[in-house]
Amino acid sequence: MGTERNVLLKYLLFSAAVLVAPIFFSGGYLLNVLVFVGINTMLALALNLLLGYAGQISLGQAAFFGLGSYISGVATANYGMNPWTALVLAAVVVGVIAFTIGFPILKLKGHYLAMSTLGFGIIIYILFNETIDLTGGPSGLSGIPYFSVGEFQFDSDLKNYFLIWGFALLMILFSVNLVNSRIGRALRAIHDSEVAARVMGVNARLLKVQIFALSAVFSSIAGSLYAHTMTFISPASFGFNFSVELLTMVVIGGLGTVYGSFLGAALLTLLPEFLRTLQDYDIVFYGLLLVLMTMFMPGGLVRIPSLVLPFLAKFKVRRQGNA
Amino acid sequence: MLTNKLRNLFLSAVCVLASAAVATAAPTIKVGALFAVTGPASFLGEPERNSAQMVVNQINAAGGIRRQKVELIVMDTQGDATKAVQAATRLIKEGVVAIIGPSTTGDTMAVIPLVERAKVPLISCSAGAKITEPVKPWVFKTAQNDYLAVTKIYEHLVKHKLTKVALLTVSDSFGSSGREQLKALAGRYGITLVADDTYGPKDTDMTPQLTKIRGLHAQALICWGTNPGPAIIARNARQLGLSIPLFMSHGVSSKKFIDLAGSASEGIILPSGRVLVADLLPKNDKQKKALLAFVKEYQKNFKAEGDHFGGHAWDAMMLLKGAIERGGASRPAIRAQLEKTRNFAGIGGIFNYSPTDHSGLTKDAFVLVKVKGGDWTLVK
Numbered sequence: 001m002g003t004e005r006n007v008l009l010k011y012l013l014f015s016a017a018v019l020v021a022p023i024f025f026s027g028g029y030l031l032n033v034l035v036f037v038g039i040n041t042m043l044a045l046a047l048n049l050l051l052g053y054a055g056q057i058s059l060g061q062a063a064f065f066g067l068g069s070y071i072s073g074v075a076t077a078n079y080g081m082n083p084w085t086a087l088v089l090a091a092v093v094v095g096v097i098a099f100t101i102g103f104p105i106l107k108l109k110g111h112y113l114a115m116s117t118l119g120f121g122i123i124i125y126i127l128f129n130e131t132i133d134l135t136g137g138p139s140g141l142s143g144i145p146y147f148s149v150g151e152f153q154f155d156s157d158l159k160n161y162f163l164i165w166g167f168a169l170l171m172i173l174f175s176v177n178l179v180n181s182r183i184g185r186a187l188r189a190i191h192d193s194e195v196a197a198r199v200m201g202v203n204a205r206l207l208k209v210q211i212f213a214l215s216a217v218f219s220s221i222a223g224s225l226y227a228h229t230m231t232f233i234s235p236a237s238f239g240f241n242f243s244v245e246l247l248t249m250v251v252i253g254g255l256g257t258v259y260g261s262f263l264g265a266a267l268l269t270l271l272p273e274f275l276r277t278l279q280d281y282d283i284v285f286y287g288l289l290l291v292l293m294t295m296f297m298p299g300g301l302v303r304i305p306s307l308v309l310p311f312l313a314k315f316k317v318r319r320q321g322n323a
Numbered sequence: 324m325l326t327n328k329l330r331n332l333f334l335s336a337v338c339v340l341a342s343a344a345v346a347t348a349a350p351t352i353k354v355g356a357l358f359a360v361t362g363p364a365s366f367l368g369e370p371e372r373n374s375a376q377m378v379v380n381q382i383n384a385a386g387g388i389r390r391q392k393v394e395l396i397v398m399d400t401q402g403d404a405t406k407a408v409q410a411a412t413r414l415i416k417e418g419v420v421a422i423i424g425p426s427t428t429g430d431t432m433a434v435i436p437l438v439e440r441a442k443v444p445l446i447s448c449s450a451g452a453k454i455t456e457p458v459k460p461w462v463f464k465t466a467q468n469d470y471l472a473v474t475k476i477y478e479h480l481v482k483h484k485l486t487k488v489a490l491l492t493v494s495d496s497f498g499s500s501g502r503e504q505l506k507a508l509a510g511r512y513g514i515t516l517v518a519d520d521t522y523g524p525k526d527t528d529m530t531p532q533l534t535k536i537r538g539l540h541a542q543a544l545i546c547w548g549t550n551p552g553p554a555i556i557a558r559n560a561r562q563l564g565l566s567i568p569l570f571m572s573h574g575v576s577s578k579k580f581i582d583l584a585g586s587a588s589e590g591i592i593l594p595s596g597r598v599l600v601a602d603l604l605p606k607n608d609k610q611k612k613a614l615l616a617f618v619k620e621y622q623k624n625f626k627a628e629g630d631h632f633g634g635h636a637w638d639a640m641m642l643l644k645g646a647i648e649r650g651g652a653s654r655p656a657i658r659a660q661l662e663k664t665r666n667f668a669g670i671g672g673i674f675n676y677s678p679t680d681h682s683g684l685t686k687d688a689f690v691l692v693k694v695k696g697g698d699w700t701l702v703k
Contacts (some may be wrong), residue, residue: 029413036405062599129494132503138496139451140404140429153442157412231436234404234429234496273409283361 004180009162011176014259020167022158031157035229038164039222039263042171043251045258046218051247051258053179055191056106057114059243060121064216066128066238067094068223070141073233074134077143087224091217098216102209124208128235133170140234145255147228160229167225171218175258187211188256252293254300263301351394352387352652354379354643355414357407357424357434358636363524364402367426370633371448372397373625374617375423378640381620400425402609404433415441420652423639424448426632427498435462444658446642448635451500455681463661463681465638465671467596467688470504472573475594475689477512479702480543485568489518489541491532491556493548497574498524501547506665507524517541529556533563543567545641549574554583561587568592573689581694594689596631598670603701609668612678617670624631634670641669 025031047061073091075081081089093221129138136142147154147163154163178184189197190204190316198204227233244266253264271289297303356375379395381386390523396419399412405432414422415437421444425431428451431598435454438445438461447454450466480488490499490505498521509516518538520532533556536544542566547555553575560569569591571580576595581588597604601614617637631695645667646660664683672688691702 027416029409029416032412033409036409129600132499137499138429138494139453139500140432140496142432142435142453230433231410232404232433234433236402236429237404272406273413280360 007176007180010259011173014172014262015169018169022161026158030273031161033158033270035157035164037266037269038161038168039226039229040246040249040269041168041262042222042225042248043219044253044261044265045168045171045175046215046222046254047246048217048250048255048258048261049175049178049187049218050211051250051252052189052260053184053191054208056208056212057110058117058212058215059114059240059247060117060119060124061219062238062240062242063121063124064094064098064219065226066124066235067097067229067240068220069233069238070128070135070223072218072224073141073144073227076145076228077141078134083145083155083224083228087221087228090224091220094220095213095217098213100208102212103205104206104207105292106212118240119244121240125235125239127232128238135235138235140232142232144227144233146231154229164225164229167221171221172258172262179258183207191256248290252290252300254302257302258298260300260302267301276281326529351392352647353394353396353417353419354640355411355419355422356395356636357400357410357414357415357422357426358397358513359402359426359430359431359612360399362403364427367448367632368402370471370627370630371424371426373429374621374629374633375636375640377620377624378637378644382644384554388644389651391652400427400430402427402430404429407433408437411437415443419443419655420647421446421643421657423636424641428454428500431462431464435459435546438462443654443673444643444646444661446639446661448632448639449677451496452504452682458679458681461658463642463676463683465635465642465669465674465683466571467671467684468682469501469572470508471684471686472594472689473501473504473508474686475691476545476570476592477508478572479592479691480514481512486514486653487517487540487542488514489520489536489539489544489676491520491522491529491536491544491546493524495548497549497572498547501574505545505547522548522556524548524552526552527555528559529637530559530563533559533565537563537565541567543570545570545572545688547572547574550577550579551583554580554588555586557584557591563683568652573631576692578628581697581699586697588617588694588697590694592691592693595692595699596634597690598629598631599699600690600692600701603699609623609673613668614670629671638667638669638671638674642667652658654659 022031025034043061043065047058049055050058070092071093072086075086075089076083108116129144154160186202186207189202249264249268250261252267252275254260271286275285278285349490358372359365376395379393383392387393396414398414400407400410407425411434423446425434426448428449431447431449431454439459442461445462448466450469452468452470454464455462472557492502512646518536518541522529522532546553553571571591573594576593576599596611598614601618604611618629621633642661642664645664646657650660651658662676662678664674666674672684674683676683692699693702
């Protein structure tokens, strides 16, 4: 019972922090960056459910993100569809695609799974580039409308912040519930030993495909939100590099933790902004920091409290002893 | 203890006041720049950043514009639309009077909604025709439209009665934009396209495409891409013994192309900005003075050859300087004055902006050059 209350408390605290954050950042450019932190949080969370909990790697997450963006973008910019309908359409289409390819792909393990998802990512990337009549090709698709409710348009950073973080918080709530449920336990069982999980009566094959599809749907929703806040998309944003960046976010943030996804996304999105003062050397420090973090914090950023708290406790005891 | 603290407080107060006084005496003009300094488009972004900084240093050394110093705030977009939008947001919040760049059409299209809404003048350094067509009030550009380059090649082909043409274009934004224009304008010049093939930006062998083209009895081959693809095509064509004349785009108009293609580059014709052949131009050429100055300065500062990519940023910065000199450093004044720019002889060509034309150049911005003896020569 106690842990359940802790989980809820943590979620409420996090939501409260998200809701008051704009007070400190409004008017500055950082609010715009925080919008992208929200989008990356959703994407990292989607990958973390798959990789951190179920132990299935995907190097094609950018493809699902891109598909969501492009289905939304093309449907609204070229065919005049309502952005909200387009978001749902994209999520359904991407979900069906992921579910269909999930069955053959997820039979593979380890390097082979990585390779096949990588291949899928590259195929989709080429598709965006070559279907010029539909997607505008490498120079991008413009004229995508903002989200709107009646007369109210989500056309400023502040409005988009609440829109995107609204979705992000819902996804986090869903994920927290999922990983603390029977399904979450089954996923972790698959992660540790698929054979053992199947012996215990877990339908591993179906569950893996389901979590793969869920991860794709989350990414697609993030993609639609991205398309309608940027109002312009180009294939370069959905390449292999971005899949790797997402993977880095998840690993740096902490595998198998919901809030780790947020920490990783926040760090990797905000860090380049703070490193800009270093001019041309920013990329060197960026790389160095990532290497150091993976060396000394293999559990991810989310483990910082568990590293620091015992130390503080010891410190406290010593002081009390002195007094 | 207390006196120490008081003294510190006093000293810091003096410092703050002094710096405030300096700030009010000479407020700087903040100009934003978005360039793809790193990433796949860095061959554009780096010379652009260098050239823009070079112009700003010159301006400040000469006492600034209307006695105000210029501060250039450069942001790296890495050729990524998301990063470009973040950087542009930051520049706008920092109160820049105008933005020059971005380097690529994709980045430019991504930031256009932002600058239009914030009403900040943008002088893009990328080529895509859709940046200024239709005209957007706050968006200008200095890079020559692709169709001007295409026009130049087609006129040459028609003059030499070469009307059956094969196309080989790269599948990135530069190539697809070129391909679009090549196809759209072919009819107007009575040119038949017998092949329309593409290659990937990272491909290392184009023999299959060229073998196919060899069998089609084309009279000329036009290849549209940026280094290193076209150099590979030139070499492959030489190896296959393809004897038809080979045309390239302005995407490879730098010495680098001749270095990469070696002797296979001999005889290749391409449209280029005048900067490549600055010293070969006749004395009465209006751009000659600006071109020679740019080439000399760039060589002096960066020990490298100034190319037309850097020229786009040089032009953008000079156009901006002219606008501020005439109308002052406010966003609406700069926009209004940019639109009134007439007969500005820059690196890319002679600019004439108007309310209906924010790209400002004609096909005369290009000359045809031919590789001869390992160097560029003018095609008359």
